[in-house]
Amino acid sequence: MTQAHRIAREEIFGPVLSVLTFRTPAEAVDKANNTPYGLSAGVWTDKGSRILWMADRLRAGVVWANTFNKFDPTSPFGGFKESGYGREGGRHGLEAYLDV
């Protein structure tokens, strides 16, 4: 499918996966960021430097590399853009409940 399909753009909140392709890392970044959301992203590669190159450019609050859906109380969670604001978890999660 393509990025134009509604199913590739709208949150479905169910076990349905949209599959798209890319050729270059830059194209992967563009497609990944082409959404009003910005909560999370996953990167799968054997190359550590590529993980960090991608992580720098992805507009998402959580970037998982060679893993996905990992959570930890010490690790802040929350989104960019229309995925919301503020963080839960970690030191940042504390800030959300302090008068700062």
Next chain:
Amino acid sequence: MSRLAVRKTYKLFIGGKFPRSESGRSYLVQDANVALASRKDVRDAVVAARAAVKGWSGATAYNRGQILYRAAEMLEGRRDQFVALGEPEAEVDAAIDRWVWYAGWSDKIAQVYGNANPVAGPYFNLSSPEPTGVVGVVAPPESALLGLVSVVAPAIVTGNTVVVLAAEEHPLAAVTLAEVLATSDLPGGVVNILTGKVAETGPWLAAHMDVNALDLAGVREAELAKALEEAAAENLKRVVRPPAAPVDWSADPGIGRMTAFLETKTVWHPKGI
């Protein structure tokens, strides 16, 4: 024989250039004709600010610091000009010092506001602050230069770009700051300044879908503040509300105005052999 002065036309500051308002309108304020920005000018400014995000946020923190420090040098050189506009000397000095203070944060905020998180698993987990993107700023009506610097510098030092609505009754300090920035090394579009009526331009800025955040520091009417915040909800802009009480702009500002326009990105990087 007395010399006839060249009279100055005050214009907008968009994308590093000084265009007239698209509407061609102006208003009389501080004994000068000042451009009255329109909806189209707001759009142009947002486009310029968006175009500048990639380069500015992608610059090294050291580079941003250098550029902002250089701007402080230019600001110092214009000190007398700001005083001549009626800004109290102490406030002009405080504004220059404030700019320097924020310039130094460029390569420190990530160290103070980022974290290494000890997760239970084989991951190097790092949270680091990143700029939100384009920030719309309503400059405070009081302390025309100090207040302005206190809301612009914290937004841009971290890599955001701004569209500033200058104080309606005291816009000359803002236009003069634009002249300072235009002659500094700051890339065009990082700071864009619109003069005019906040009640007119504010709603367009607040509702613009390519603006990521709003600082309502200068909004004094509760109804307008509410309307702008409601408009901002459409794309979930981060909003700093107007101050609850009069602000002493000379007081230590803390890091809140920087962190308000930062996103925390957390990366789970695998450890392995």
Next chain:
Amino acid sequence: MDIKPSYGLFVNGEWVDGEVRNKTVNPANEEVLAEVAWATESEVDSAVRAARTAYEQVWSKMPGRDRAKYLFRIARIIQERARELAVLESLDNGKPIRESRDVDVPLVAAHFFYYAGWADKLGYAGFGPDPRPIGVAGQVIPWNFPLLMLAWKIAPALAAGNTVVLKPAETTPLTALVFAEICQEADLPPGVVNIVTGAGETGHALVSHPGVDKVAFTGSTEVGRAIARAVAGTRKKVTLELGGKAANIVFEDAPIDQAVEGIVNGIFFNQGHVCCAGSRLLVQESVYDEVLAALKRRMALLRVGDPLDKNTDIGAINSAAQLERIRTLSEIGSEEGAERWSPRASCRSAVSGSPRRSSRA
């Protein structure tokens, strides 16, 4: 484990019957689990008042080290009652017991432990020497991780010295109600935690209550927008954790088997009812065929079934309404020309009742 036939609202440390009664069902077989209250505006008001009193008279004045000890107590009780909480979560939500047991509940306990430790160290958190709490927090959470989202909301709020009124989702209220019992068991002072069950109207009453100082919401972007509008012009602080459409990006040098496991985890964990679900797979062209073939093989092995069966990978979609939304968007995808593929539904379920509630990978 015993589920009570009926639950009230937990306000000021006590159970009060709600005026409006409703039922919560097991989404796997549509059997009624219990009757619960849907709090009215005046009931929400009582809860906010209780939270205010507890904030002013007790919790904000209590030394951090004592708040910490209450939170440690709660964390310990959660660990002790882990099995019961996991079963209850799977019954009410439909998620596989393997997930509620191995992921949700352990993370819940860990979250309370983590923030317990912050309660007496706030001055070292980098927010000034003596950071103050905000006041009363109104918190609204979703149905996908009912107890975990409760933990994410309540643990930091209490550690910082705030009191809370929390509204769980209308389809998954039970673990929050058992959490209220845990607060009683921990002797938490009355009013520090208040649980008001109900649907959207209850949530609206809570976030728009003038006595609420902090609003925290996790849920859809659409509702998040409405909340952002509702608090406009107030002094309420807000945090919103909303929707997503995460890209899961697979490069040609990726370990393919590991990536396929990750893709499956990304979209089938908790039936895909995850805001951060990896719902957009981006595969580098050179390995597209290989990845897709491996993914299809792996998907065919997923077991759809009884959430309480330890071998189940995919449990029940949380509600008929949600299933309908998923189907509709999938249909639109097909109509727009997207190629669709599903493994043959292999429901090894021991669950009786309507199969339409089972998800099909």
